[in-house]
Amino acid sequence: MDEKTGSTGSAMGTVDQDKVMEFLMRVVTDGGAAAAGLCTSLGDRLGLYTAMAGSGTMTSAQLAERTGLHERYVREWLAAQVAGEYVMYDADADGYLLPDEHAAVLADPTAPTYAAGFFTMMQALYGTEDVLMEAFRTGSGVGWEEHSSALFAGTAKFFRPGYTGALVPEWIPAMNGTEAKLRAGAEVADIGCGYGWSTLLMAEAYPASKFHGFDFHRPSVEAARRNAEEKGMADRVSFEVATAQDFPGQDYDLITFFDCLHDMGDPGSALQHARAALSEDGSCMIVEPNVSADVRENANPIGRAVVSASVAVCLPSALAQHGPLAMGNHAGEDAMRMIADDAGLHHWKLAAETPVNRVYAASR
Numbered sequence: 117m118d119e120k121t122g123s124t125g126s127a128m129g130t131v132d133q134d135k136v137m138e139f140l141m142r143v144v145t146d147g148g149a150a151a152a153g154l155c156t157s158l159g160d161r162l163g164l165y166t167a168m169a170g171s172g173t174m175t176s177a178q179l180a181e182r183t184g185l186h187e188r189y190v191r192e193w194l195a196a197q198v199a200g201e202y203v204m205y206d207a208d209a210d211g212y213l214l215p216d217e218h219a220a221v222l223a224d225p226t227a228p229t230y231a232a233g234f235f236t237m238m239q240a241l242y243g244t245e246d247v248l249m250e251a252f253r254t255g256s257g258v259g260w261e262e263h264s265s266a267l268f269a270g271t272a273k274f275f276r277p278g279y280t281g282a283l284v285p286e287w288i289p290a291m292n293g294t295e296a297k298l299r300a301g302a303e304v305a306d307i308g309c310g311y312g313w314s315t316l317l318m319a320e321a322y323p324a325s326k327f328h329g330f331d332f333h334r335p336s337v338e339a340a341r342r343n344a345e346e347k348g349m350a351d352r353v354s355f356e357v358a359t360a361q362d363f364p365g366q367d368y369d370l371i372t373f374f375d376c377l378h379d380m381g382d383p384g385s386a387l388q389h390a391r392a393a394l395s396e397d398g399s400c401m402i403v404e405p406n407v408s409a410d411v412r413e414n415a416n417p418i419g420r421a422v423v424s425a426s427v428a429v430c431l432p433s434a435l436a437q438h439g440p441l442a443m444g445n446h447a448g449e450d451a452m453r454m455i456a457d458d459a460g461l462h463h464w465k466l467a468a469e470t471p472v473n474r475v476y477a478a479s480r
């Protein structure tokens with residue numbers, strides 16, 4: 117070791133030990149977050165955050181009683197929450213507090229700021245590791261349907277808050293003339309609709325219109341039907357199993373693709389089919405992750421999460437469809453725009469943007 121600089125020589129060249137330690141701490145921090153994610157998911161799924169929300173300071177025994185869980189486990193979970201500064205500990209009262217601002221992010225799945233669904237998705241992503249090892253070696257795809265049900269439920273939970281916050285108040289008004297059509301009574305197809313939250317949000321806001329959700333994944337379509345029943349909207353919202361390349365119907369005023377076009381092996385034929393199914397002045401709304409085709413621009417928490425999900429789900433899903441493309445989720449606006457143009461959707465604009473999504477309007 118060089119006494120003055122703290123550097124050591126190695127087969128990889130001179131190593132700056134301070135930088136090594138700095139990077140080691142970063143990886144340790146990431147490891148802590150990865151381990152804590154399981155506790156966040158447990159807190160979400162077991163109703164611990166919901167039970168703490170707005171309840172002031174509680175002891176572990178009170179929280180255990182309210183949730184019907186074992187106190188010893190709850191106390192251990194609370195200790196982990198305090199270590200992550202999600203929950204505050206009052207030593208005098210031996211009590212735990214979930215601040216209201218944290219409850220807005222962890223306790224209410226209908227809030228636009230709810231983010232705990234992310235961790236349900238993580239359960240599925242970590243579970244794909246062995247299958248992905250094989251896929252990396254063979255180049256084969258991993259179909260959407262091959263994942264565990266936590267992926268389908270987690271994806272729905274993860275995206276729903278963003279749609280709740282922006283779809284009706286911002287995105288639809290940003291699509292030229294579409295809002296007026298929906299108010300008057302329009303036909304809408306939602307492609308790759310998953311659990312149908314995007315479809316149902318639109319249906320709730322525009323009762324004069326009819327909505328048709330399509331997805332090639334039967335269990336998701338069945339979940340979407342249950343959601344429509346529960347919301348009392350099954351009379352004017354239908355959910356059917358169909359691919360983006362063969363969904364039925366004509367003269368749609370609006371055809372939406374929420375975070376699904378890049379998952380397809382043939383997004384071009386999906387957009388060609390959509391173009392043919394649009395009414396004369398209808399539009400497509402294409403919602404994609406807000407990440408960049410320039411890999412350097414994704415070095416931020418959202419970019420990192422989204423592109424990592426592409427490795428585990430989006431790219432393998434597209435490869436499993438054996439189409440001409442496997443874009444991953446960060447191919448960027450220019451690539452999408454070119455595919456749309458080739459499909460006959462020549463008018464294109466960035467209609468809206470959030471930290472998570474970019475919303476494109478495409479029409480003939």
Ligand SMILES: C[S@@+](CC[C@H](N)C(=O)[O-])C[C@H]1O[C@@H](n2cnc3c(N)ncnc32)[C@H](O)[C@@H]1O
Binds near residue numbers: 276330332336374380
């Ligand atoms: C990331 S999920 C998004 C689901 C939903 N749109 C949302 O935003 O919550 C992608 C969805 O696209 C569907 N999908 C992928 N390829 C498809 C295809 N070729 N045809 C129909 N659906 C497809 C999957 O089944 C899955 O439900």
